[in-house]
Amino acid sequence: MxxxxxxxxxxxxxxxxxxxxxxxxxxxxxxxxxxxxxxxxxxxxxxxxxxxxxxxxxxxxxxxxxxxxxxxxxxxxxxxxxxxxxxxxxxxxxxxxxxxxxxxxxxxxxxxxxxxxxxxxxAGHPVTTDELPYSPGDFTARPRPGLLVDRDTVAAALADPDTAVLDARSHERFTGAAPEPRPHLRRGHLPGSTSLPFTELLTPDGRYLPLPDLRARLAAATAARPRLVTTCGSGVTACILAFAAHLTTHPAPAVYDGSWSDWGRPETDLPVTTGP
The missing domain is CATH 3.40.250.10 (Rhodanese-like domain)
Incomplete structure (x- = not known):
């Protein structure tokens, strides 16, 4: 291998x-x-x-x-x-x-x-519209607990002074100034979380920033807290932050799987904050 x-x-x-x-x-x-x-x-x-x-x-x-x-x-x-x-x-x-x-x-x-x-x-590499055939594989799932977490884990993280919870949505969605693309969701953010829009970790042409820049931006957002949970709208762009943390060897980042689609539902009694 x-x-x-x-x-x-x-x-x-x-x-x-x-x-x-x-x-x-x-x-x-x-x-x-x-x-x-x-x-x-x-x-x-x-x-x-x-x-x-x-x-x-x-x-x-x-x-x-x-x-x-x-x-x-x-x-x-x-x-x-x-x-x-x-x-x-x-x-x-x-x-x-x-x-x-x-x-x-x-x-x-x-x-x-x-x-x-x-x-x-x-870069000038080829693309195609063809779909090539392939045979089934033998992939084996071996779940690792803790990389994807639920709302209870996130609620505990928000109360933990050693854990930073970073929100990858736009700053306007974080503050509640802009509506959610899923209109049934409340506006705002998790109390105690920090805004770090995923776009701030990328170059204008959609690549990751160099490692020193990633490290600096994550360090500023986490305030050197040793544990990290990332969130977003539905658990997708939160992974941009978590992957950047992995690249910079931040210990044990985790992703809130349901993210705001879970926390921001109006039928829950989960606390929501608006503003900066």
């Missing part, structure tokens, strides 16, 4: 390995980007909007059961020996979520393509 890939790879790294029979490229695009006309040759659909969200949950993008995740990854042709590269058509948006889910299921042989499909195309 080959060595583990670095967690973040550039287009040239992927292009050099595209013909490797043990490489699996997964397109984790969501929303309108899910229907992009072109894909990286051989890419397979990691369906965060459908099969790879929990069908038993009324919340979007929540983690399916280990058995369901294993079944879907095997159907995508992923083996335990595979090297997986995930990307999305927006640049860096939903691909860190796919990476985080793989890690939460015990799979470490995965990488995020920095800049996603736009960076791949900007």
């Amino acid at each position: 080959t060595a583990l890939p670095p967690p973040l790879v550039d287009p040239s790294w992927l292009a050099d390995r595209l013909a490797d029979p043990d490489l699996v490229v997964l397109d984790a695009s969501v929303g309108a980007h899910r229907h992009a006309a072109h894909r990286i040759p051989g890419a397979r659909p990691f369906d965060l909007d459908g099969a790879l969200s929990d069908p038993a949950s009324d919340l979007p993008h929540t983690m399916p059961s280990a058995a369901d995740f294993q079944r879907e990854l095997r159907a995508l042709g992923v083996h335990d020996r595979s090297t997986v590269v995930v990307y999305d058509a927006a640049g860096i948006y939903s691909s860190p979520r796919a990476w985080w889910m793989l890690r939460a299921m015990g799979f470490d042989r995965a990488a995020v393509l920095n800049g996603g499909l736009p960076a791949w195309q900007a």
